[in-house]
Amino acid sequence: MPNIVVVGAQWGDEGKGKVIDMLTEKTDIVVRFQGGNNAGHTVVVGGQEFIMHLIPSGILHPGKYCVIGNGVVVDPAGLLEEIEGLRKRGIQVTPANLGVSDQAHLIFPYHRTLDKLKEAKVGPGKIGTTGRGIGPCYTDKAARVGIRLADLLDREVFRKKLQLNIEEKNILFTRVYQAPALNFEEIFESYSRYAEQLAPHTVNAPLVLNRAVKEGKSILFEGAQGTWLDIDHGTYPYVTSSNATAGGACVGTGVGPSLIDQVIGVVKAYTTRVGEGPFPTEFPPALMEQIRTKGKEFGATTHRPRRCGWFDAVLVRHSIILNGINEIAVTKLDVLDDCPTVKICTTYRLAGKALETPPANIDRWSQVEPIYEEHPGWLADTSQAGSFEELPPQAQKYLKRLEELLGVRISIVSVGSKREQAFHV
Numbered sequence: 001m002p003n004i005v006v007v008g009a010q011w012g013d014e015g016k017g018k019v020i021d022m023l024t025e026k027t028d029i030v031v032r033f034q035g036g037n038n039a040g041h042t043v044v045v046g047g048q049e050f051i052m053h054l055i056p057s058g059i060l061h062p063g064k065y066c067v068i069g070n071g072v073v074v075d076p077a078g079l080l081e082e083i084e085g086l087r088k089r090g091i092q093v094t095p096a097n098l099g100v101s102d103q104a105h106l107i108f109p110y111h112r113t114l115d116k117l118k119e120a121k122v123g124p125g126k127i128g129t130t131g132r133g134i135g136p137c138y139t140d141k142a143a144r145v146g147i148r149l150a151d152l153l154d155r156e157v158f159r160k161k162l163q164l165n166i167e168e169k170n171i172l173f174t175r176v177y178q179a180p181a182l183n184f185e186e187i188f189e190s191y192s193r194y195a196e197q198l199a200p201h202t203v204n205a206p207l208v209l210n211r212a213v214k215e216g217k218s219i220l221f222e223g224a225q226g227t228w229l230d231i232d233h234g235t236y237p238y239v240t241s242s243n244a245t246a247g248g249a250c251v252g253t254g255v256g257p258s259l260i261d262q263v264i265g266v267v268k269a270y271t272t273r274v275g276e277g278p279f280p281t282e283f284p285p286a287l288m289e290q291i292r293t294k295g296k297e298f299g300a301t302t303h304r305p306r307r308c309g310w311f312d313a314v315l316v317r318h319s320i321i322l323n324g325i326n327e328i329a330v331t332k333l334d335v336l337d338d339c340p341t342v343k344i345c346t347t348y349r350l351a352g353k354a355l356e357t358p359p360a361n362i363d364r365w366s367q368v369e370p371i372y373e374e375h376p377g378w379l380a381d382t383s384q385a386g387s388f389e390e391l392p393p394q395a396q397k398y399l400k401r402l403e404e405l406l407g408v409r410i411s412i413v414s415v416g417s418k419r420e421q422a423f424h425v
């Protein structure tokens, strides 16, 4: 099995968890490389739904090794809770199948508080974050004051770094936000307890991963969020604070680009986004309601209703370039089963001119007019299809047209949330 990066090619929530779950069967190691517990990867196995926020979805397969890479921001309380939740449901999680990079930055309560205070302060111009402290934690990382797992494991180093951070944050909290000051001892003690629990999982991830590749093992890189939430390439500033594109897989794990064999982009058969920012193909209210209900389009982490719209080929075409995508997985095709007509956005128009790619200027992006082509719907149940040939002819045509517009092969189609409801093409 080659080393594969799986990324979202839209605004996240494309169903990457399910695709990872399918591919895990043939891989040895699954690694998360960016984001944190803002993600919510849903996998349904044997009628049971599992939502993973930090732990790679591969954990559901016995015998696979999972890694949380250096590019991930780890909320220790969230991670320990997730480990405990899985164990209670009979899933083995031990240092033998879960490693956490000693270079991963940690999320502290002040990051979560700051995330919420900032959003509340800006009001209407807010990003619509998940409130998990992701942005403030990456801010500290870039400002070189962040605290990493390796720091946490050394009590004296941790004490010093936490003291510095709390002193600085308390000035910000009390003077700028008129919020209560933080209690150093409380945080120090609770995080020291987390340190004990996380120590056995702590690994030098680049070493572990590169050694495994040398031994002939294969790695699946599990992207979180999606291309258009990428800090560099997305709908900035309405993005997350990490590189959700394929390049992030190398930076966030310490595995070099020459070792990556393949990039699979995951897309929904339509489009969704959570949070604020431009969304040219967004549905009008009635259709929004219909698709949101049928597709259960509510955030797996925050339970917020997702905004829904038609498939945007302009967006995904550019994702293919940005990530070097060589294969596409299409999920949730069944959600469109009841649509008499399905539309695909093929071009954007702005001030009378056709645009080949989305504009970098966010205000201009909000003003683009999506140009659609319309296709007859298939008006038949696709959820039982076990192969491309078993799909209704109009659904086959829809997928073929997507392939044509994107210039990349569709290799996986998913038609429902269960593990069995998907097939390779």
Ligand code: IMP
Residues within 6 Å of the ligand: 011, 012, 013, 038, 039, 040, 127, 128, 129, 130, 131, 132, 133, 134, 135, 224, 225, 229, 238, 239, 240, 241, 274, 275, 276
């Ligand atoms: P943050 O990552 O919590 O800072 O949120 C920034 C933006 O990314 C917001 O629009 C969130 O709704 C969005 N976002 C973050 N994580 C996910 C995800 O896993 N799926 C979809 N949207 C996400």
